[in-house]
Amino acid sequence: VVPIGYVVLFGLIITRMINTILLATPKPHTPRPPNAIRRPEMEAWKQGLISWLSISWATEWVTRWGNMTHASAVSVKADELDGLGDPDDEPTVGYKRLLVIWDEEIKKFGLKHASVIRVMLRFVTL
Structure with missing residues (x-):
């Protein structure tokens, strides 16, 4: 028997993921200065546990490079990726x-x- 809390939490996470996938629009890539590194995973962690667990920090990457119909045309360059995690880590x-x-x-x-x-x-x- 699964506790109802786990079912509700799982439902919230899945709902947020599906909602984000369906409503996400690709943002054009704008180059930034070399020293300006965003840390989307850390930003999501600061927003809350649900935000981090739903992998909302990867949504921007998925909408930019997650096109399955033309996967061979997708090439991700290292300078296009942001920093991961906390800088203290x-x-x-x-x-x-x-x-x-x-x-x-x-x-x-x-x-x-x-x-x-x-x-x-x-x-x-x-």
């Missing part, structure tokens, strides 16, 4: 954060008693 940012936490761990407990598990817990919960 980029590898270099994460590496620097992890290094700072590891250095703090060594200062506090010494190299012999430093705990990778403690560092990882701090890294994922901060």
